[in-house]
Amino acid sequence: MQILQDKKIVLGITGGIAAYKTPELVRRLKDQGADVRVVMTDGAKAFITPLTLQAVSGHQVSDSLLDTQAELAMGHIELAKWADLVLIAPATADVIARIRAGMANDLLTTLCLATSAPIAIAPAMNQQMWHAKATQENIAALTAWGMHIWGPGAGEQACGDIGLGRMLEVEELVNLTSDFFADKYLENQHWVITAGPTREPIDPVRYISNHSSGKMGYAIARAALSAGAKVTLISGPVALEAPIGCQLIQVTSADEMHQAALAQATDCTTFVACAAVADYKVANIASEKIKKTNDAMQLALVKNHDIVADVAQLKDKPFVVGFAAETQDVEHYARGKLMRKNLDLIAANDVAKENQGFNSNDNALTVFSSIDKTEIPLANKQQVAKQLVALINQHYQQKHKVNS
Incomplete structure (x- = not known):
């Protein structure tokens, strides 16, 4: 209904x-x-x-x-x-x-x-x-x-x-x-959600980034708010207005998102890492614009912090949900990340498919736990978000029932 x-x-x-x-x-x-x-x-x-x-x-x-x-x-x-x-x-x-x-x-x-x-x-x-x-x-x-x-x-x-x-x-x-x-079934819960891309600077005018629009993360924030949760949204640079009622923390780089995530994760019940965080950053950022002098240019890159893994390693960690945007062997890579990063759930999507994932208004997810998987079929991202939030809460309640 x-x-x-x-x-x-x-x-x-x-x-x-x-x-x-x-x-x-x-x-x-x-x-x-x-x-x-x-x-x-x-x-x-x-x-x-x-x-x-x-x-x-x-x-x-x-x-x-x-x-x-x-x-x-x-x-x-x-x-x-x-x-x-x-x-x-x-x-x-x-x-x-x-x-x-x-x-x-x-x-x-x-x-x-x-x-x-x-x-x-x-x-x-x-x-x-x-x-x-x-x-x-x-x-x-x-x-x-x-x-x-x-x-x-x-x-x-x-x-x-x-x-x-x-x-x-x-x-x-x-x-x-x-x-x-809406039914306020998340009342008394605090959700921290990361969304959007990060930008890793090369020099004062250039950066490395990706195609993430932030639409999925913002849809999850809206769905969690609708269900009664307190929501903190940590967002990379996007062209979206934050849902009314959430606390918005705007960041640019992976380092900034990492710092904000760890600060907020100690005081939340659920952490959803939906942001498309750059895996690498430039080792030495140029202080001035790099001039085009050669036909080729090499950049030395170093790994960024793994935000969701670091949150999942906290002593009193929240319920942690990761995202895996893959182009092949989706289930294999998603289950590997789930176990390797000590996550409670991981939501995987195949961004190689047309009309879903990055920049699209629609999405489809397969959500994996350590014992099962649930398909959320292709639909508007807001509809997908509502189903995902309900599923996360279902697993959250099961975990706390077992541990109580």
Whole structure:
């Protein structure tokens, strides 16, 4: 069953340009099984019509506190009691301020006062408005009250500015809504996850690296967060935004990742080494750009630390999961690494196959323990990550049951 199956969501839409994305948001939430009722402010109707939202939601749109027909049945109270979640997207600086002030001068703010359901706010405004002291104080107050602040994102804005203030993309909001309702079976666990490539410098302008995009590691971080874990994500250089709610530690080289991993691994329950760490680094890094003077150039390389093996050798080691990206004899090499590095599990994938592994949005894994193996078939990396996280927890619980 889908996580959002039969969940009742009130979507509050306010007067920001990002309102044009809300029909897609409604559609995607319904695709996940949710029942969505829309409440619009007068400002929202300047950007998107109630008729459009009615068509995609399948319900009449509520847009007035003074609608006599609706208020015969105390419509705002009915909606407030009906909701499992109130999601305000986009949430302008104005509506954020009015909610913080406890105002009830339209249907949406009245509903926020009248509901006992959790409220999630997806801010959307100019970057200067987002950074304004008043807005930040309002956000801090709403957070302290227990409201969930989803975003904002960074990037180019409708006004031409660049910075924080964009409403999160529809996919991100759907994921966060699913995460909110997901089973928190990893509660009280702390996962440390490495992701992405490392860059080993040759000189000030060149480096050795690989094709890792970080997508798999970031998907695992999101899945672990969704399941209730505290997550620390140690990431090499990637073009991805870290999942909301995780602690992000950005590194560049294998040495930096090694140092961060050992520091974090002493205080975690599960360590997942998903990063594609360079096996070697340049022995002598040039202090200035190397000039092209000869037809050939030789570089002396030395081994980098084996991060996952070093974590697995800690005295009070966490549950350690490695990754093996192979192009041939996948099971042979994966099982060899599992035993040699003292791992609890290893997830192997064949990166020689098309449409999976590095840079792809899809992946397939074979997960090996010392006694069995489990196939996770080709699927979107987020779906693969959810299955992998559940499998890791299953083995984690079995190990602790045996040792208890």
